[in-house]
Amino acid sequence: MRKPMDISEIETGVVGLGMMGSSIAVALCIAGHPVKAVAPVKNELENAKKTIAQLLQHAADSGLLQQSKPHYWKRITLSEDYSILQNCRLVQECVIEDKNAKSRVYQKIADQTKVDTVISSNTSAIPVSILQDMVPEPGRFLGIHWAEPAYMTRFMEITKGEKTADSHANWVYELAHLWGKEPTFLQKDIRGFVTNRLMYAVYREIFHLIESGETSIEDxxxxxxxxxxxxxxxxxxxxxMDQMGLSDFRETFQRVFPKLSNTSRVPEMMQEMVAGKVRGVQQARGLYAYSPEEARAWENAFAKFNKEIYQLADNYQKIKNE
Amino acid sequence: MRKPMDISEIETGVVGLGMMGSSIAVALCIAGHPVKAVAPVKNELENAKKTIAQLLQHAADSGLLQQSKPHYWKRITLSEDYSILQNCRLVQECVIEDKNAKSRVYQKIADQTKVDTVISSNTSAIPVSILQDMVPEPGRFLGIHWAEPAYMTRFMEITKGEKTADSHANWVYELAHLWGKEPTFLQKDIRGFVTNRLMYAVYREIFHLIESGETSIEDxxxxxxxxxxxxxxxxxxxxxMDQMGLSDFRETFQRVFPKLSNTSRVPEMMQEMVAGKVRGVQQARGLYAYSPEEARAWENAFAKFNKEIYQLADNYQKIKNE
Structure with missing residues (x-):
């Protein structure tokens, strides 16, 4: 019989310490893992230290810590040196969506770790089967797709590539439950993944409705x-659908599907936004107008909201499971 | 100068007292209107009395009542007789999505009311401009699209038909704010309305992904x-988009849009569901399995959730407006 997993003894690594990577490092740490966090980009290390400290504070404020904050802080090792990864059983890659950059990172991870160390990517842009071929021993590679903030959200998609070994995928799936996730398992390697695909269908349709003057961004x-x-x-x-009652859906599909947008074209509006260097709320320059103060207030409010919606979702999952 | 509206003096009517109509009657009543509720279908009246009493109790439990429950209860008149509508300034139709049935109802409403009484439909299936032509004095007709439970949700779409008079539409828009709504104004008469259209784009894509074996209903x-x-x-x-940062969207649209489903076909799965008389949680026979007890527990949990999410949305709207 297999021994039950002792998470505190399973070292995990994160490579790439932007917002997402920092958030994943905190998630793995407060789940109980020792975490080795590598900053592959020059000067990323100092920023990452600050970000991780802030996120850990946010997790503490949100009541997510079982132990004291220093207990977790000292279990995260930060470095620019890949050799800290050598005892990791899982290394999560979170660098930019660029094949060449990722390929270099995988080689460096593989150079430092054992051949059965699982390597995963948070990509939502490049198919897992393509990235896999850049990894020595591709059977140990898979996609682990997190949602922000990684230490609070229940969402997780685990995606196998064509060559991913079942044993590794199943091990990650089991581990994900110990992280407090409700993982979904994708047997196939689709681009964009389920939620993203559905949201892109929404984006295609809404840009179509706005461009044809049917509605506005605000409405x-x-x-x-x-x-x-x-x-x-x-x-x-x-x-x-179950809650609404299913009887009218067939008829409505028949009527509405032929009216939906089938375009492959990137909407003009989006071209204009990119040309106008609209970058979003973090730069206080988005589709909506924000002063820097408003942008900060908005981010703070969302952080607080995250905590409350997490609790609400949790309570109702319990009620539904009773 | 126009007198400000005194809602307690504006009589409103509801015709059709299924779940949605009953819920709208409660919404109009607790907003302050005297409400005349007509049951056009034989035997609907007794059920409607029970339903409205339950919904009023739910509104009371949710802390939505300014006055005592009996105060509101006695301001709702229930009848099978359309003549109770004669002093109504607005009559909302909530009967089945059938043109002939609606046409007969509009005629009966028009027979009892003044020519400037606004008549509205909750339809999300038939274009407002088509229904409008069945109404004597079509300029006073428009769509008012509510979300369940009507007395709790902020959502409301007000849709003009080709012949709807601006004065009537603006009056309803103003009134909707006194009902505690965040109405959106549709200048054009589109089928399906904004949220529905976007959800149908989601349905088209997800049935496509499921039929091609990419994912499952549960996942x-x-x-x-x-x-x-x-x-x-x-x-x-x-x-x-603002919160995520806009920079990657253009590239992703370019890559993903050509992969999205363009089908006009009703999914096979849906045909099978309809053939199998799958009807949803209210009949404890849905896409998911529910025992009658589980179905009841589910409905109760959702009613409780509604109250909490309403409060949460409200708190954050205040924070964002600060």
């Missing part, structure tokens, strides 16, 4: 927030 | 609930 957001936002934390889209 | 729901469900109450989809 869309209002409608979505107060309509879909009033049930989506409680149920998925098929559970929603 | 989709899990992914959507824990991913989209973790932000959608806080922000709309364009606010989300």
């Amino acid at each position: 869309t957001d209002k409608a979505f927030r107060y309509d879909a936002g009033s049930w989506m934390t409680f149920m998925g889209i098929f559970e929603r | 989709t729901d899990k992914a959507f609930r824990y991913d989209a469900g973790s932000w959608m109450t806080f922000m709309g989809i364009f606010e989300r």
Whole structure:
């Protein structure tokens, strides 16, 4: 019989310490792992230290820590040197969405680790089967797709490439439950993954409706927030069909599907945004107008919201499981 | 200068007292209107009395009542007789999605009311411009699209038909704010409305992914609930783009749009569901398996969730407006 996993003895690594990588390092650490965090880009290390400290504080404020903050802090090792990864059983890559950059990173990870160390990518842009071929011993490679903030959200997609070994994929799936995730397992290596694919279908349709003058950005957001936002934390889209009653859907599909946008074209509006260097709320320069103070207030409010929606989702998962 | 509206003096009517109509009657009543509720279908009246009493109790339990419950209860008149509508300034139709049935109802409403009484439909299936032509004095007709439970959700779409008079549409828009709604105004008469259209784009894509073996119903729901469900109450989809940062979207659109489903075909799965008389959670016979007890527990949990998410959305709207 296999020994049950002792998470505190399983070293994990993270390479790439931008916002997502820092957030994943905190998630792995507060789940109980010793964490080796590598900054592969010059000068990333100092920023990462600050970011990780802030995120750990946020996790503490949100009541997610079982132990004291220093207990976790000292279990995260930060370095620019890949050799700290040598005892890791799992290394998560979080660098930019560029094949060449990722290829170099995988080689450096492989140089320092054992042949059965699992290497995973957070990519949502490049197929796992393509990245896999850049990895020595490709059977140990898979996609682990996190949602921000990684230490709070339940979401996780685990994606196998064509060559991923079942044993490794199953081990990660089991581990993910110990991280407090509700992982979904993708047997196939699809680009974009489930939620992203569905959101892109939404984007295609909404840009179409806006470009044809049917609605506006503001009205869309209002409608979505107060309509879909009033049930989506409680149920998925098929559970929603069950709740609405299924009888009218066939007829509606028949009527509406032929009206939906089938375009492959990137919307003009998006071209204009990119040309206008619209970058989003972090730069206080987005589709909406924000002063720097407003942008900060917005980010703070969302951090607080995250905590509350996490708790709400958790309570209802318990009620539904009773 | 126009007198400010005194809502307690504006009589409103509801015709059709299924779940949605009953819920709208409660919404109009607790907003302050005297409400005349007509049951056009034989035997609907007794059920409607029970349903409205239950919903009023739910609203009371949720802390939505300014006055005592009996105060509101006695301001709702229930009848099978359309003549109770004669002093109504607005009559909302909530009967089945059938043109002939709606046409008969509009005629009966028009027979009892003044020519400037606004008549509205909750339809999300038939274009407002088509229904409008069945109404004597079509300029006073428009779509008012509510979300369940009507007395709790902020969502509301007000849709003009080709012949709808601006004065009537503006009056309803103003009134909707007194109902505690965040209405969106649709200048054009599109089928399906914004949120529905976007959800149908989601349905088309997800049935495609499931039929091609890429994912399952259960995994989709899990992914959507824990991913989209973790932000959608806080922000709309364009606010989300701002929050994510906009830089990668153009490239991703270019890559993913050509992969999205363009089908007009109703999915086979849906045909099978309809053939199998799968009807949803209310009949304890849905896409998922529910015992009657589980179905009840599920409905109760959702009613409780509704109250909490309403409060959460409200708190964050205040924070964002600060």
